[in-house]
Amino acid sequence: MGRWQPGARERLEQAALDLFLEQGFTETTVPQITARAGLTTRTFFRHFADKREVLFAGEELVPERVARLMAEAPPSLGPMELITEGLAPNAAKIFAGRSLDYLLRRRAVIDAEPALHERELRKFALMSKALEQGFRDRGVDDLTAQLAAEIAVTTFRIAVTRWLNQHGDPDLPATINQTLAAMRHLTNTSSA
Amino acid sequence: MGRWQPGARERLEQAALDLFLEQGFTETTVPQITARAGLTTRTFFRHFADKREVLFAGEELVPERVARLMAEAPPSLGPMELITEGLAPNAAKIFAGRSLDYLLRRRAVIDAEPALHERELRKFALMSKALEQGFRDRGVDDLTAQLAAEIAVTTFRIAVTRWLNQHGDPDLPATINQTLAAMRHLTNTSSA
DNA sequence: TCAGTAATGGCACGTCGTGTCATCACTATG
DNA sequence: CATAGTGATGACACGACGTGCCATTACTGA
Numbered sequence: 001m002g003r004w005q006p007g008a009r010e011r012l013e014q015a016a017l018d019l020f021l022e023q024g025f026t027e028t029t030v031p032q033i034t035a036r037a038g039l040t041t042r043t044f045f046r047h048f049a050d051k052r053e054v055l056f057a058g059e060e061l062v063p064e065r066v067a068r069l070m071a072e073a074p075p076s077l078g079p080m081e082l083i084t085e086g087l088a089p090n091a092a093k094i095f096a097g098r099s100l101d102y103l104l105r106r107r108a109v110i111d112a113e114p115a116l117h118e119r120e121l122r123k124f125a126l127m128s129k130a131l132e133q134g135f136r137d138r139g140v141d142d143l144t145a146q147l148a149a150e151i152a153v154t155t156f157r158i159a160v161t162r163w164l165n166q167h168g169d170p171d172l173p174a175t176i177n178q179t180l181a182a183m184r185h186l187t188n189t190s191s192a
Numbered sequence: 193m194g195r196w197q198p199g200a201r202e203r204l205e206q207a208a209l210d211l212f213l214e215q216g217f218t219e220t221t222v223p224q225i226t227a228r229a230g231l232t233t234r235t236f237f238r239h240f241a242d243k244r245e246v247l248f249a250g251e252e253l254v255p256e257r258v259a260r261l262m263a264e265a266p267p268s269l270g271p272m273e274l275i276t277e278g279l280a281p282n283a284a285k286i287f288a289g290r291s292l293d294y295l296l297r298r299r300a301v302i303d304a305e306p307a308l309h310e311r312e313l314r315k316f317a318l319m320s321k322a323l324e325q326g327f328r329d330r331g332v333d334d335l336t337a338q339l340a341a342e343i344a345v346t347t348f349r350i351a352v353t354r355w356l357n358q359h360g361d362p363d364l365p366a367t368i369n370q371t372l373a374a375m376r377h378l379t380n381t382s383s384a
Numbered sequence: 385t386c387a388g389t390a391a392t393g394g395c396a397c398g399t400c401g402t403g404t405c406a407t408c409a410c411t412a413t414g
Numbered sequence: 415c416a417t418a419g420t421g422a423t424g425a426c427a428c429g430a431c432g433t434g435c436c437a438t439t440a441c442t443g444a
Contacts, residue, residue, distance in 0.1 A: 121313040150346045187379035
């Protein structure tokens, strides 16, 4: 691998996040980001497919990690059991290497820009697809696999939001288990 | 209101959908759409915020309709009861005036273009926000309101997908109730 | 020393989306 | 019938986004 100044990708991510916080996502141009990172515009688009993607780098390898974790789980576990037992202890791995401060700053930027929220929803959708395939590989029927995947991702997403809103006060696994408990309570209330 | 050739918005929607099917979303330019509709490029962006929005017009008034329906429901119903009893009979109203053929063609275009999938996810997120507020207005606590809203939207989304995949064979309310039954069965399986 | 590879720089280009002003069609009022 | 007002459209310029293409630079291995 060739080397100029190492860490071009990381410099671009840092410069972009800072500028987005300083002056907003729309008001920040790609040339501004690359200038701060000491690179050129063309290089930015070699590292990230588009301007939004600079905040979601590395998430493309989440699906395979999800698939591996699900394949390693005991085959006896049903889909809801797998979520209850596996979600909390493994969820934090997604944010490995990302500080709470970084996550909070990133959250502020995404919440301020609908276009970034769109991209985030797509990332969750990809995660859901990976979970769905994992459930199917465990012998779960299509509809149940899809529902279980959506429930897992929804629980994860809501728990992360609440966790960040509380500045990480109860840790993420605890928040996930609280959210799961509320989900069980809600869906177990009798109907009509 | 001034009038030239009436139905400019509808002509643009029709021309856009046709062109997206013929040559793809990315390959279709806005000038091509407006030329087929007998208008100019600038006029397109007066009717739709961006190129994607031409496939999602009119959905911005869904939230208020959702809020009204939820306010009219008996206050005694809990959130899960409201979903079970209210989702199926009211869900079809969202597609009022849209033929099954239109929905299928629209589905094909969206499925072929990730950028359009992103926009669709955002629309569902807005629907979820409206449902969440509706639950809170009925006295439901924040977390439960959020979970119930997500469950309702997820069920609706999965049911619509299945319904369209079967070319509308069982009608939408029946498909929704089947999906809801599967959801209840999944979440009621004991854990650990 | 020289060839090969990988990341970057530089440039042209099409498309998107917006700001601005002029123009056209219709309406209301006298 | 005349005239002013209103709302939709046309026309143009412009900045930003994102891509294709080729040259250049730095590192690697023979």
